[in-house]
Amino acid sequence: MFKQGEIKTIYWIDQLESHKLETLFKNDDVISVAPCINHQNNIISTQKLETNLYLFKNAYIHPRSSHFIYGPQHDLMMERVTGANLAYCNYATGYLRFHNQTHAMIKNQFRCNKQDAHYNTLYLGGNGVTNYYHWLIEVAPKLLLITPNLLKKYKIKYLILDHTIQQLPSFQEILKLFLKQQQLSIEVIYRNKNEISIVNNLFYINHRNNFVYNSQIKLSSHEFSYVCPQLINKVRDVCLGQANKIVKNRTYPEKIFLARKPESVRTYNQDEILAYFLQQGFTAVYLEDYCFLEQVLLFNHAKFIIGPTGAAWSNLIFCQTATQALSWLPVQISEFSVFSTLAHIVQCDMQFILAHPQDPLNAHSNYNVKLDHISQLYADMLNQN
Incomplete structure (x- = not known):
């Protein structure tokens, strides 16, 4: 086992050609779209990204990290968002305590499980894997790049996941x-x-969709993420196809407000904002009360969606073309581009206003939304429709 407090040189997976087995997705475009705030034009960034199947020998893996130690020298492999300035990125998860652009310090405070050692195993975990966005958009879609022939070719018998995936029904x-x-x-x-x-034989697929798990100093930027339209559309088609087969004889509201229950981590003046939109004919929905396929259909039937930024907006990928969406971003994460990118891919008209946080340096701070600002944007969007 590696040593407590040991310093390791970082080997970035996008530079590890020697471990590549084959390409699963060619060097095609991935995109990032900055949010449209107060009618400003979107900034669209594109880059080429190749997605590959890799093999690492004698790997030590933590189920919630996109990095691992491998080989006789205990080298450290890490995955990053290519194009993002590493000075602002923090990928410290699992046994990785902290890192800079070239080195990392690791910790040894975990029980070591050797019973997986002799398996040919696919690892499907990573940074934020227990978060709904990361699971639906980043991690689980890797399965859609795998075929039975691929498993047979490399004699892959097992798939390792974090135990939380087993406990969450939607996951x-x-x-x-x-x-x-x-x-x-x-x-x-x-x-x-x-x-x-x-x-002994760990098979890994680098992220086709990815964003910086945690950032520092600069809290958001459209350069911190990228999404593959082709893969998102495949996720959409698979989920909608299954939802339409299973969920029958249920109607869904056309105007929905993504409400949060009182125990939510990040709070805002929801009572005031929700009361206004209930008067405008919106229905408050609490997504935790719906199974996954019902969430798919809920978003697919909606014509206008309003709510605070958060993982629930991952379901945007199930919206119909020309659906309208309105949300808000605290000032300190005003460039957060994940949901604006998903909206762009499915041709949803999504616009934002700025919210005012109690702590401008904390991405998860409580905040306030000005009713006159959001009601004005809502009226403008109705007039444009």
Whole structure:
């Protein structure tokens, strides 16, 4: 096992040609679209990205990290958002305590699980894997790049996931749906966040959709993320196809407000804002009360969606063309581009106003939304329709 407090040289996966087995997605465009705030034009960035299947020998993996130690020298592999300035990026998760652009310090405070050692194992985890956005948009879609022939070719028998995926019903729905879609026969192994798995032959797919898990100093930028339109559209088609088969005889409101229950981590003046939009004919929905496929159809039937920024907006990918959406961004993350990018891909008209945080330096600070600002933008959007 590696040593407590050991300093490691970083090997970025986009530079590790020697570990590449084959290309799953060619060097095609991925995009990032800055949010439209107060009618400003979107900034659209594109770059080329290749997605590959890699093999790492004798790997030590933590189920919630997109990096791992491997090989006889205990080298450290890390994955990054290519194009993002590393001075602003913080990828410290799992056993990685902190890092700069070339080196990282690791910690050894986990139980080591050796029972996975002799398996040919696909690792499907990573930074933020227990978050709905990261799971639906970044991690689970990797399954849609895999075929039964690929598993047979490399004798891959097992799939390692964080145990939380087993406990969250919506996450399980997505996992089973994608495995069924690709006709993949593979045994799933769930591992606890407090343990490290040792795998002799670890197969890994770099992210096709990705954004900086945590940033520092500069809290957001459209350069911090990229999304593949082709992969998003495949996720959309698979989920909508299944939802339309299973969920029957239920109607959904055309105007929905994404409401939060009182125990939410980040709060704002929801009562005031919600009361106004209820008067405008919106229905308050709490997505945690819906199963995954019902969420798919809820967004697919909506014509106007309003709510605070958060993982719930991942469901934008299920919207119909020309759906309208209105949200707000605290000033300190005003360039946060994930949901504006998803909206652009499905041709949803999504616009934002700025909210005013209690702590401008904290991305998760409570904040205030000015009713006159949001009501004016809402009226402008209705007039444009």
